[in-house]
Amino acid sequence: MSKIITINLPDFGEFDDVEVIEICVKEDQKVDSEEPIVVLETDKAAMEIPASVDGIVKRVLLNEGDKAKIGIPFLEIEINESLQNQSEDESLNKQQSVVDEEVPVKEELPSAVEDVADVMSDYGQGSSNFNKVKTNSVHSGPATRKLAREFGIDLNMVNGSGPKRRILKEDLHDYVKNALKDQSQNLNIPQQPEIDFSKWGATKIEKLSKFQKSSLKNLHSSWITIPHVTQHDDADITNLLKLREKLFKKNKIKISPLAYIVKCTAKTLKDFPEMNSSLSSKMDSLIYKDFYNIGIAVDTDAGLIVPNVKNVDQKSIVEISSEINDLANLAKKRRLSNDHLSGATFTISSLSGVGGKFFTPIINPPEVGILGLSKTYDAVMIDKMKLHTKKQLPISLSYDHRVINGVYAVKFLTKLMQYLNDSKYLESSFK
Numbered sequence: 001m002s003k004i005i006t007i008n009l010p011d012f013g014e015f016d017d018v019e020v021i022e023i024c025v026k027e028d029q030k031v032d033s034e035e036p037i038v039v040l041e042t043d044k045a046a047m048e049i050p051a052s053v054d055g056i057v058k059r060v061l062l063n064e065g066d067k068a069k070i071g072i073p074f075l076e077i078e079i080n081e082s083l084q085n086q087s088e089d090e091s092l093n094k095q096q097s098v099v100d101e102e103v104p105v106k107e108e109l110p111s112a113v114e115d116v117a118d119v120m121s122d123y124g125q126g127s128s129n130f131n132k133v134k135t136n137s138v139h140s141g142p143a144t145r146k147l148a149r150e151f152g153i154d155l156n157m158v159n160g161s162g163p164k165r166r167i168l169k170e171d172l173h174d175y176v177k178n179a180l181k182d183q184s185q186n187l188n189i190p191q192q193p194e195i196d197f198s199k200w201g202a203t204k205i206e207k208l209s210k211f212q213k214s215s216l217k218n219l220h221s222s223w224i225t226i227p228h229v230t231q232h233d234d235a236d237i238t239n240l241l242k243l244r245e246k247l248f249k250k251n252k253i254k255i256s257p258l259a260y261i262v263k264c265t266a267k268t269l270k271d272f273p274e275m276n277s278s279l280s281s282k283m284d285s286l287i288y289k290d291f292y293n294i295g296i297a298v299d300t301d302a303g304l305i306v307p308n309v310k311n312v313d314q315k316s317i318v319e320i321s322s323e324i325n326d327l328a329n330l331a332k333k334r335r336l337s338n339d340h341l342s343g344a345t346f347t348i349s350s351l352s353g354v355g356g357k358f359f360t361p362i363i364n365p366p367e368v369g370i371l372g373l374s375k376t377y378d379a380v381m382i383d384k385m386k387l388h389t390k391k392q393l394p395i396s397l398s399y400d401h402r403v404i405n406g407v408y409a410v411k412f413l414t415k416l417m418q419y420l421n422d423s424k425y426l427e428s429s430f431k
Contacts, residue, residue: 033050045340059076158172211302222363226363240257240260256324259321272411293344294344345367349373355375357374359396
């Protein structure tokens with residue numbers, strides 16, 4: 001006996017109001033529980049939403065371009081009741097509703113950065129853009145409240161535009177935008193000028209994608225809030241490349257030099273724990289991490305995406321190489337999950353396959369360091385009055401000067417270059 005049930009969108013992480021960018025199935029198509037039905041785009045990547053049950057698709061309730069939220073119905077599917085051994089009706093038909101919260105007026109501000117909270121506080125007290133809400137309670141949903149805590153905003157300072165003055169996420173965005181605008185004017189930070197370029201010729205305007213806008217904000221925030229210092233050096237990887245060729249002939253496994261560098265980076269981070277740390281939210285302590293998740297910047301048509309390889313110190317070079325390839329393919333297909341994109345402790349950005357010699361990579365908060373790799377070149381060296389050709393890899397280490405000083409950074413690079421030349425270590429870490 002079969003019946004048609006409705007399936008709701010599951011909890012897909014800390015995302016809200018995501019866009020449907022692809023419908024993967026057609027009506028009357030037979031699918032299994034793991035087969036993707038729709039693809040949703042978040043600020044960081046795209047995620048596939050599976051059917052969750054075996055059956056026949058009767059109707060997809062979403063269209064490309066629709067905005068989707070957790071808990072809304074997205075699929076009508078015909079299932080065979082005799083094959084359902086668990087009580088799926090209750091879980092699949094359950095509507096996940098977001099309950100409105102009422103909270104007291106007085107509220108703590110666990111802001112990510114104290115001075116940002118001060119900006120918000122000063123803005124709320126002195127600005128005429130928003131009037132203080134003088135009520136005994138604040139109406140807002142959990143997602144809005146979470147965002148307010150991240151921004152360090154006192155919700156009592158914000159006027160809600162929703163029903164019964166309910167505060168929406170858009171109200172917070174407007175509040176922060178106006179606060180930063182006022183603050184930047186006080187600090188004499190120039191704004192992006194409004195220029196009519198059409199006066200000089202034809203122009204075309206293309207809207208930034210959701211991902212591009214998110215990347216823009218993150219990079220801008222990192223650059224203006226973190227005191228970046230970049231240390232440059234040349235790493236001799238002659239022995240590494242010779243070993244790579246030897247191991248390829250022996251094992252018939254082609255491994256990118258990047259996998260070797262990632263492995264050596266994790267080992268170096270163990271020797272220099274501050275480079276694997278993060279500042280606390282109040283910037284009064286350091287959080288040391290006893291795990292080594294290395295982010296790898298991947299160039300895609302949608303822009304730069306940085307998934308990370310988890311627990312690099314526990315994996316072989318072959319395993320690291322395989323995982324980097326898998327993550328790069330998922331990134332280019334926009335199929336990365338939130339887990340792939342979160343939890344990194346240090347990042348590597350490689351331009352070695354493109355060109356250039358040295359650059360200033362921008363730190364990915366809350367990390368405190370990022371390693372940039374440029375294109376390997378041949379250099380002629382004199383050793384014992386004889387000329388030798390060496391393979392030199394230009395490397396650039398950007399670090400947060402609030403946490404890392406110059407001497408520590410130079411020692412980090414020196415140790416990293418030693419590991420890159422340690423053929424015994426690299427060979428023992430191969431498999």
